Amino acid sequence: MSVIIILLIASISVAGLFLAAFLWGVKTGQFEDDYSPSSRILFEDKPASATKSL
């Protein structure tokens, strides 16, 4: 039966990790602005010389 105890500890610690991740996400404001990150990732950082001419 000791295997159940090990599983129990494993599952709770995995869940605990997720809880910690959630709390960290809230704390660092990752849920505050749901618009800019999704657009930001699409911006290309072109080399400056290539874009000078339109």
Added chain:
Amino acid sequence: MSSKAITNQQLQCYHCGETCTSGKIHLEEKVFCCEGCKMVFQIINQNGLCDYYSLNERPGINQRIAARKDKFAFLDNNDIQAKLVSFKDEKQTHVTFYLPQMHCSSCLYLLENLHKLDEGIISSKVNFTRKEVDIILLNRQTSLRKTADLLTAIGYEPYISLNDLKETRPAIDKSMVYQIGVAGFCFGNIMLMSFPEYLGVDASEAGLRGIFRWMNFGLAIPVLLYSALPFYISSWKSLKHKFLNIDAPIALAIIVTFIRSAYEVISGTGGGYFDSMTGIVFFMLAGRILQDKTYRQLSFERDYTSYFPIAVSVLKDNNEVPTTLPEIKTGDTLLIHHEELIPADGILTKGKAFIDYSFVTGESLPVLKEVGEIVYAGGKQTEGNIEILVVKEVAQSYLTKLWNRDELKKQEETKSVSFVHLLSRYFTYIVFTIAAITAVYWGINDSHKIWPAVTAIFIIACPCALLLSNTFTNGNILTILGRNHFYLRSAQVIEDIADIDHVVFDKTGTLTSTQEQDIVYEGDPLTHIQKQRIAALARCSNHPLSKALVKYIGITHDMQVPGFKERTGHGIEGFVEDDWIKLGSGEYVSGIKAKDDTTTVHVSIEEKVRGRFCFSNHYRESVNELVHDLKGNYQLSVISGDNTSEKENLKKILGEKTTLLFNQKPEDKLDYIRYLQQRGKKVMMIGDGLNDSGALKQANVGIAVTEQTNNFTPASDAIIEAKKISRLARFIHLCRANKNIVMASFVMSIVYNIIGLYFAVQGTLDPLIAAILMPSSSLSIVLLTFGSSSLLARSMKL
């Protein structure tokens, strides 16, 4: 493309998308509506940021009205800097600017690439929901003022108001999100570990069961001590005010459940009800969060400080000294620039004031003031620079005093109380009675069963279902209304709206649109070319009436106007293709002082009076529909700061029964609302300007109308976008339905409670029954409230 082809079609500015009237401003193949837009394009193009234009079509902000050159001179002042920046050392400055113009991914792109425009800017990060940009800049290479100027040059002028001087900005309270996170974690795990309890465990594995029970016990502690805190705090607060709110019985149920379960685990008699306890805490927190979902980009608490500028120029020995508003003293001379706000009451000492008071008093047209006359704070100078001598400090000015009136503050405390609390009170009394009867019964028959029976009653009969149905319905209705551009300050406003029986409208800006005017021409008929000449003349002036006239006629030919002269407050004149045209007041044009009951502009061509243009307010198209929908169920009133010229028009639209009041000062409006309230009316006030702010606060529900939610709105309970105002009647209807939905789901929850109580009074509440009852009742209530409110909204086409 030849230039002829360009002028023949409706051209849109490459930068901002507005129609180009002249078609003459272009660069390469791109056409611009004004030099300002062209300049912004040049800046962006030269710095290789043209993705700005490829991400969205014509994303720019119109630059026709250029900002004044030294507008941000006050940012060089160290005291002001210290208040605005969030961090500063010798090398770097961190600052956050509010940019209300931000609206699309192009804005985001440009604003996050500020470092390409100015070497001194290390980084800029946008928070889109708050429309703010956090900028880190190097002190040696740039300055706060230069950064503000740069932002202005690319069309994102930072909005810096007196409100920014306040020391602290309230941080968003995230504690409830943490609490629900913890509750969810504990609830989920407890559910999992309660399975052996539900399904039964072999006697040989009894030790294992003990472990599960103790783990549940441990997991329930953070929920009891941390996640359930909001309920303890709220019930303690209300008990201190000698009021029993819905959170009190809930807090009691949580504590009783925990004690009973802990007792069972410690004594080894059972597994307890930790799963139910953590479950209700989780669901109730979810409801609370949904209900408290706020519109972060909107502010319902604005006062005059967010409307007033942070600093103005004070004249000292002929030097302009930027000074913050609180430091302005009586006797100072202020230099008010074109398009600037007058921050304090004063006497005009130099220049001609042409002041737009529409936001303050509701008068739709600018007022002319001569030297020596008093000008009141809150007006906007529209023609050139003026100097005023301050006679009252900012905090003592007419408008700000109105805002600080004591009775408005007192009102905050006597907020209306939700019916849920009253309902839960009855509920609590009944539960206590049942518990007492049960205790007495078992006391006589079998005293061992008092403890399990009574605790079970408290566990079962917690009014959490009522709380759930209320919070989830409120949350859903807030979301539906928000989707329709009607934003409420809090869930309580839903109930306040449901109770109203009298609707009071402001006229200017609410029923009428400030951006448009209806124009009728009276007099000798004008030929097409004459009209064009008049428009060409009017285009030279910035007066609102001239602008309206240009829009009304519509320019098709481009004509030069030599000898253009403007006499502020009187009229304009000039040569247009050999015709000497005069536009203006009757006295200016014909020399005879005419008595006009409405706003008019007289016209003469070659010294011969031709006729006049009569201006009247342009009522929003939706007003007819709105009034039609409201008339049957509510009494209506219109209170206006404007003169009586619109009386007949309003009567036609609103019907004979409507009370119409004109020439109302801000305090008159407030007093009228109070007069109605004293007669037992529940009043909804709908207004837009600072002159309505007192009335909006006094009313049971104050709704601010705005063309754009970025704009300044006075403090209010709700904000509605002007184009959605026709739906107001339906919004009210939905708010009324809210109560019925809550009641219906409450009745359903009582059925669940009775089933539970049936077991509880007998002292045979099995953990399995509790574990099934609790989530199923909660879930079905959530489904019912969500479903019915969404269905109703759909049937009302919201």
